[in-house]
Amino acid sequence: MADAHANNADPNIAAPVAAPFALSPGLSSHQVIDFSTREGSRLYEMATKQIGDERFDCDPGRMRSFIEGLSIRASNFGWGPIFNIPDNIEAIVQNTTNLLSNYGDITLEHIQDHARTYISTPSRAAQDSYMAANCLISSLSPTAIDRITIWRDQYTINGIPSGPCLFKVIIRETYIDTNATVTHIRTQLSSLDQYLPKIQLNITKMNQQVKQLLEGLAARGETTNDLLANLFKGYKAASDRTFVNYILKKEEDYHEGLPMTPDHLMNLADNKYKTLVQLSLWNAPSPEEEKILTLEAKLQKLESKKKTENKPKHQVKGKPQRNRNTPKPDWMSVPPKDDEPKQKTVEKSEYFWCDKHNSWGKHKMVDCRQANIRKPGTSKPEAKKERLVKALAALLDDSDSEQDDNDEEYSDESDNEASDSE
Structure with missing residues (x-):
């Protein structure tokens, strides 16, 4: 059936020609491009347009993305022969080094020698080199252009700009070579x-x-x-x-x-x-740190409860205190003289002089939170342990004093009972 159908085909209609396979328009042919045609003009326009959305200003931090963009452009338009520099230009069998990935291994003089072999010839390599140079120029910022173009004699061969040579100059000016x-x-x-x-x-x-x-x-x-x-x-x-x-x-x-x-x-x-x-596990507290934090929270709760229990009855019942927005009395800012005590009673309330706040207040200097702020050289775990030790010591002191009071009461009661029995 297939042969019969082929025999009945119209002889005046040419058989379809299979198009050459290529990954991009620039790779469809390695022949010289006819720029006088619409297709050739369009190809030149695409090849020489700016790389990326932002022009390159010779910033070393952006060099990676700039080279990556140029490598993609070179791959899409078949610029491999001009960027693969032969190790020995005169050798028949040539081993090459890719300039875009190994730009530090090839000198500018060697790149210039390679460019001289094709740049003035009617070849695809000459076209590719010229398009690559214009692509690089269009991708530079005005500041970078001023910095690069002063070296025009180093990236032009016979008056024609060379893409590989220009690339090497850009690399050199981006990285200070010392x-x-x-x-x-x-x-x-x-x-x-x-x-x-x-x-x-x-x-x-x-x-x-x-x-x-x-x-x-x-x-x-x-x-x-x-x-x-x-x-x-x-x-x-x-x-x-x-x-x-x-x-x-x-x-x-x-x-x-x-x-x-x-x-x-x-x-x-x-x-x-x-x-x-x-997973929110980065810098998560260790089991030891979690124990310290838990114990610290319990201590803070005990301290808060203790302060509430030790408050005078009139304060617990809610007697109005001085509003923080109300200016402090003038006497609270007058420091004691050298021979005067740093503790006094005003209106049946006890006050202490605080060197940190430079004022009279209800807390002692040793209990001042501002004075006990963690020092810059102390690490957080050390600060936690330090606070923990202080809090435990305070609780132990309180429990010891309560036990001493109970022992004294018990001793007094025993003495009274003994005297009664006599």
Whole structure:
């Protein structure tokens, strides 16, 4: 049936031609583009438009996204031959290095030598290089353009701008190429344990910082050999015990011979951090801290109850007290002289001079809350324990004094009974 149908086909109608497969319009052909056609003009317009929504201003913090955008553009329009730089330009069989991912390994002079082999020829490589250069220029901010274009003679070959050369100049001007800068980057990588507390112990942000520092080294053709050790040290500076124990286990596995790469460790740490945050377990109190908090709450309740019981009856019944908004009497701000006591009675009420408040008040100096605020160098767990010890000591003192009073009463009663019997 199929053959019969084919024999009956109209001979005047040409058989359909299968279109060449391509992932994008720019990859449909590697031949020279005819820019005089509508399709060619449209292709040039798409290839040279700005990368991303915001122009690049040579900020190192944005370099990662800028390179990623350029890599996608190069992939969509077939710019691989101009960004894959041969290690030996004159070799017949050429090994290449990708400039977009290994920009620190190739010198500008070598890129220029490669560009000279095609930039003045009627080739697709020359077209791609020119489109890439215009794409980069259209993606720069006015400030960046002023900074880059002063090096025009370094990214133009025979008066024609070269995309790969321009990219290398942008990289160089974004990252300051000095030995001091490389040393500073290495110092930052070795001080991740000090950096983590500055970003509120955010593991994701720390990983982003590490990747930016690595890119800074790569831009200068440098690497680091102790990144894993620095990552382990940085992660162990976290305050969450569950996370730190997890990292310690991974470090132990690594020391016992389990393969581990920096990227793999960063992924594991980031996933563990996000899981703990999502489950509201990040920095959750330990069982010991929960016991301290529970006991502290009970003590506060006992203290509050004790203060209520010790209040004079007229206060408990609700006798109006001085309104806090009412100005204090002038005498309350007059400090006692050196030879005068720091305690006095006014209108049957006892007052004490407080050096912290610089005023007469109902509390003693030793009981002043303002004076007992935790010092900056004291950690929270230490402060909790300190308050706990003070509260327990106060309760014990009260119970001892009550016991002493009871013993005295019991002794007096015994003496009276003995005298009566005589």
